[in-house]
Amino acid sequence: MPEKTLQQLLEGNRRFVENRSTLDESESRRKALAAGQHPFAIVLGCVDSRVPPELIFDQGLGELFVIRTAGEVLDHAVLGSLEFGVAELQIPLIVVLGHKNCGAVKTASEILHNHEKAEADIEYLVKELALAVEIGDEEGDDHLDRAVRAQICNVVEQLKRLPMLKKAIEHEELKIVGMWYDLDSGTVELVIE
């Protein structure tokens, strides 16, 4: 089941990239869903306006359970929402979706490198992204890209350690993967499984 849903998402992304989108947002679909939802995948993505999960995976009403925070940063509301999707809606797949040129990771990196403090609750985001920025700085040239990928992996690893999700994975009822989205080509790439 989790494997099949992963393929469904990747096929949807292929349709999006090839301009063959078929997502259903029709009146009949809306009415058919009014009594209940059975989304097949959870996407925890970034708030970036260029990365709307429904569009890039070509999924219509009722198909994706979407949570978005800047840089896919976690907090208790996010964790509770993920656990709700898995426990109450029996969704078999969680995708942590990062992307190219992530402004949240870039801003966090600049603030940390300048030893500054961000305003208000933005500082929470910066603190949560600090580990990824540090990993991104370790070697190579493309620090931002490395930091984004590190953040995707960090979040996936953190989710896999949550007792409720860990149990669902052990029972083969859930899969958690990380993906990276290319703003230019529109393609997603599996970063961690």
Ligand SMILES: [Zn+2]
């Ligand atoms: Zn972003």
